[in-house]
Structures are given as structure tokens and as C-alpha cells.
Amino acid sequence: MSFSNNTIRQNKIVTCFIEELVPQDHLVRKLEAAIDFSFIYPLVRNLYSTNGRPCIDPVVLFKMLIINIVFGLNSMRRTCREIEVNVAYRWYLGLDLLDKIPDYSTWSQNYIRRYKDSDIFEEIFEEILTQAYQKGFVDFSTVFGDSTHQKANANKRKSEKKIVDIAKKKYEDELLKEINEDRECIGKSTFESIEKSECVFDEETGKEKEVKNTKTITVSTTDPESGCFHKGEKERCFAYSHQTMCDKNGFVLGVSTVPGNVHDSVSFFDLYDKLMKGPYAHLIKNVSLDAGYYTPAICRTILENNQKPFLPYKRPMTKKGFYKKYEYVYDEEYDCYICPNEKLLIYSTTTREGYRQYKSDPKDCSQCPLRGQCTQSKNMIKVINRHLWERYREQTEEIRHTKKWKEIYPKRKETIERVFADCKENNGLRFTRLRGLKKNQHHAWLIFACHNLKRMALWSWKGA
Structure with a gap:
């Protein structure tokens, strides 16, 4: 009996002094002061049974994950070992020195x-973002988007x-409709889909056969849901890609994870549509992206939502010594191109990919002194492709020459690029130990x- 009394006395002493053992400026104190995690209880109530033995506090479980990520511990096994000996971590979890971890x-x-089948992770993300916005830290007027690859396990x-x-693709039906309308006007047959068919080897017949809307990819036998990623001088690997958007202050507004081989x-x-359906869509006025997003479909989507796309200059993919596409003048009224030798290129057809083809007269090209800088075609025909939604990309190009673009676009390296750098270095975004897209x-x-x-x-503590 005397032993129990000593234990109770020790617990009271431990509870009294653990508060004093944690430095006043320690990060866990700032995290605890920033947000009250009791909002988790109603979110997970339906996931727990009312019968049986008492469960481990869900807030403690999620705070353990926060310690794991914020302090870059990566492994849950290592996190538990650190909590056992770290007074600050115990204080953050609400545990005494004698409490079992x-x-x-678990x-x-x-x-x-x-x-695994709940929305709790997204709900925690949304709640933290909402509280940051209510404190005036988040600015939705301009969003900066990019993706980063995380090496798969x-x-x-x-x-x-x-x-x-x-x-x-999200826009495929709308584009296909416009393609077929264009082709019907000139008496051409319509397409059933945008994607081309592929010839594959049939083991039963020993011959190649045409298969529509398919492609051959490299799939990992370890984690089939990851994607094979290889870009430039980087080493080929299996990875996941995180499509992310943030504001000018570096607060992440949303993230969508896809296999690493998705462009x-x-x-x-997916992420953009989700933001547009969210409660802050009306606040978004500008969208800043890098050159990888400079497509007619993306420019069209942003502009039709009454927002301004801020994208960089993209160098034309033209052979050295040949005329660039912008050196051929497009006449919108007569729907034709004028070449540097002042000859016309007339509309011919619309391709499956949504490009209108403009072709020159071979009689003009055969005698043209500039043909060596224009085309190497054996049939003496110069072809220029113009996307059905090219006008949206031209509007985006006009925005690039404004003062607003010079003010907003350079901030990408201070915002979204900084977010990726911090999370890779400190929060375990460089590689994953988890397998599967959902996880x-x-x-x-x-x-x-x-x-x-x-x-x-950090911002709340600094302003306090």
C-alpha cells in the first residue's frame, strides 16, 4: 500500500515539473498554441465502437504523426523511441514521464x-488551411501550381x-465535339475518340492486331500503382507525382497524387477542378504555372473561369536554321497563314489531336527562294498545325507582356518551389516507404x- 502512495506522489511531482522542462520557445509549444486538435473527435466518432476496451486517444495518434513529419523522423518505430526519451514530445502529446508510449x-x-477508407486526412488538411485563412495568413488571389516527384518504395x-x-482526359469530349464539327463542314469522316489505336502482338494468332485506346507502359511488380519516371539526366525510377498549389505566402491550398508517369x-x-468547387474559388484571380502547363486546354480552362494564366515563354520546337511558327502570320478573318514569302497556306483538314492543318500550294513552294529555310518536304508542301483552342494560348502570350506578369511569375521560385524544397528536406517528401496510390x-x-x-x-507565435 505504501508503494502505491509513493507512485501517486511521484506522478504528481512529474506532472508538476514536466511543464517547466519544455523550453518556452520550443516548436512543440508553438504547434500547440496554433491550433486546438479537438476538432478531430467529431470527425472520427463514427469510426470507433462504443463497446469494448478503451481506445488510444485519436488526437494522440495524429499528434504522433505530426511529430513524425514536422521533425523529419520518417519512421514510426523511430518516432516512438524518440517520444519515450523526449520530454517536449511527451508534453505535446499530453503524456507524463511515466506514461506508456x-x-x-498501433x-x-x-x-x-x-x-484507410475515411476522409480524415483531407479533413485535417482542410481544417488547418481554414484556420490559417481565418487568421489572415492565406491569400487566394494568386495561386502557384507545380508538381514534384516522390520516389516510390x-x-x-x-x-x-x-x-x-x-x-x-477531362476536356476530351468538348475537344472531340469541335473536331468533328470542323471535319463535317469539309465533308470528312468523324472520329470516335481522340486517342489513336496501337498495334500489339497477339500470341494466339502470332500476328499484330490493332487495339484502340491502349498503350504499353513499364509497371513495377513491387508497387504497381507507382509510375516509371525518367526525365533528362535524372535516374529512371518508380515514383509518385504530387500536383500541388499554394498561395503567395507558401501555404499549400491543395494536393493531388498520381503515378509518376502522368504528365x-x-x-x-483534377486539382484545379477541386479548387474551383471549393469555398474559396471566387477569391482566385490569377494562376501561375511553369512551361509544362503551357497547353491550349489549360489556357482555355483558366481563361473561361475569368482568371488570368501567368505562364513563361516557351521556345519553339523548330530545327535550327528554319523559320519559327510565329514568323508565319495568321489571318483570322480569312482563316489562313501567310508565309515569309507572302504566299498563302490554306486550311486543309482537322486532325484527331485537334489541330487544323494549313498547307501551301506546291507550285508556290517549288519556285520559292526561301524553301530551304521553310520545309524539306519532298512533295513541296509546307504544313502548319494550329490547335482549335490556339486563341486561348495567344491570349496567354499577351498577358506575358504585361507588368502584372513581371510582378507575379518570378514569385514561383519563392513560393511553390520553396514549399517543395522545405518538404523534401524536412518533412519526408523526398521518398516514401508506403505502397499504393491511396496511402x-x-x-x-x-x-x-x-x-x-x-x-x-511560427507566424502566430511571432505575432503574439
Whole structure:
């Protein structure tokens, strides 16, 4: 009995002094002062049973994840070991020095049984962003977008070739409708889809056959949901791509995770559409992106939402010594191009990809003194492709010459690029130990939620 009394006395002493052991300017104090995590309880109430033994406090579980990400511990096993000996971490979790730390496997079991099919990760991200906005830290007037690759937990040498269906693009139906309208006007046959067919080898017949809307890709046998990524001098690897948007203050507004082999101009639409359906869509006036997003479809989408796209100059992909496309003048009234030798290129047809083709008269080209700088075509015909939505890209190009562009676009390196650099260096965004698209999307929400939380905590503490 005397032993129990001593234990109670020790607990009271520990509770009294643990507060004094944590420095007043420690980051955990700033995190605790920034936000009250009790909002998690109503979000997860339906995931817990009212019967059985008491569960581990869900706020403690999610705070353990915050410690894991904010302090760059990466491993949950290591996080639990650090919490055992770190007084500041114990104070943040509301635990005394003698309290038992949850086992490292506790979180993984809770994820499997409760959280994997829930929206709790996105809801935590949204709540932190909302509180940051209410404190005046977030500015939605201009959003900066880009994507970054996170190396997957997959061996690059363990892969196989696989034929997969081509994912339908968001704008495909609208573009296909305009393509077919154009072709019907000139008596051409219509298309059923934008994507071309592919010839594949049929093992049963021993011959090649045409398969529509498919393509051959390299798939990891370790993590099939990741994508094979290879760009420039970078090493080929399997990765996930996080399409991200932030404001001018570096607060992340949204993130969408896709396989690493999905191009930025394709994954852009999912995140953008989500922002446009959100409560702050009416506040967004400008969208700043890099050259990878400089497509007619993206320019059209942004402009039709009454927003201004701020994109960089993109060098024409023309052979050295040949005329650039902008040196051929487009006459909008007569719908034709005028070449540097003042000859006409007349509209001929509209391709499956949505490009209107303008062709020259071979009689003009055969005698042209500038043909060596214009075309190497054997049939003496110069062809210029103009996208059906090219006018939107031309409007974007006009914006590039304004003072507003010179003010906004250079901030990309101070905003979205800075966010990626910080999260890769400090928050575990460089590589992932998780496998599967859903798990990595959940983890991405947590990483950027922690990024926003830390930023809000530091700003709130500084202004206090």
C-alpha cells in the first residue's frame, strides 16, 4: 500500500515539473498554441465502437504523426523511441514521464481498421488551411501550381511491360465535339475518340492486331500503382507525382497524387477542378504555372473561369536554321497563314489531336527562294498545325507582356518551389516507404497539412 502512495506522489511531482522542462520557445509549444486538435473527435466518432476496451486517444495518434513529419523522423518505430526519451514530445502529446508510449504498430493497425477508407486526412488538411485563412495568413488571389516527384518504395529492376487503357482526359469530349464539327463542314469522316489505336502482338494468332485506346507502359511488380519516371539526366525510377498549389505566402491550398508517369498537364485538371468547387474559388484571380502547363486546354480552362494564366515563354520546337511558327502570320478573318514569302497556306483538314492543318500550294513552294529555310518536304508542301483552342494560348502570350506578369511569375521560385524544397528536406517528401496510390495520397495530405501547421504556428507565435 505504501508503494502505491509513493507512485501517486511521484506522478504528481512529474506532472508538476514536466511543464517547466519544455523550453518556452520550443516548436512543440508553438504547434500547440496554433491550433486546438479537438476538432478531430467529431470527425472520427463514427469510426470507433462504443463497446469494448478503451481506445488510444485519436488526437494522440495524429499528434504522433505530426511529430513524425514536422521533425523529419520518417519512421514510426523511430518516432516512438524518440517520444519515450523526449520530454517536449511527451508534453505535446499530453503524456507524463511515466506514461506508456503507444507501440509503433498501433498506428498501422488503426489505419488498416479505421482510417484507410475515411476522409480524415483531407479533413485535417482542410481544417488547418481554414484556420490559417481565418487568421489572415492565406491569400487566394494568386495561386502557384507545380508538381514534384516522390520516389516510390519500389525496385526499379523489378518491372514488366503491360498494356493498359488510356485514361480519358477531362476536356476530351468538348475537344472531340469541335473536331468533328470542323471535319463535317469539309465533308470528312468523324472520329470516335481522340486517342489513336496501337498495334500489339497477339500470341494466339502470332500476328499484330490493332487495339484502340491502349498503350504499353513499364509497371513495377513491387508497387504497381507507382509510375516509371525518367526525365533528362535524372535516374529512371518508380515514383509518385504530387500536383500541388499554394498561395503567395507558401501555404499549400491543395494536393493531388498520381503515378509518376502522368504528365503535369494531365494531372493539373483534377486539382484545379477541386479548387474551383471549393469555398474559396471566387477569391482566385490569377494562376501561375511553369512551361509544362503551357497547353491550349489549360489556357482555355483558366481563361473561361475569368482568371488570368501567368505562364513563361516557351521556345519553339523548330530545327535550327528554319523559320519559327510565329514568323508565319495568321489571318483570322480569312482563316489562313501567310508565309515569309507572302504566299498563302490554306486550311486543309482537322486532325484527331485537334489541330487544323494549313498547307501551301506546291507550285508556290517549288519556285520559292526561301524553301530551304521553310520545309524539306519532298512533295513541296509546307504544313502548319494550329490547335482549335490556339486563341486561348495567344491570349496567354499577351498577358506575358504585361507588368502584372513581371510582378507575379518570378514569385514561383519563392513560393511553390520553396514549399517543395522545405518538404523534401524536412518533412519526408523526398521518398516514401508506403505502397499504393491511396496511402501516398493520404500521406501527402498529412505532409502538407504539417507544412501549413508549422508555418501558421511560427507566424502566430511571432505575432503574439
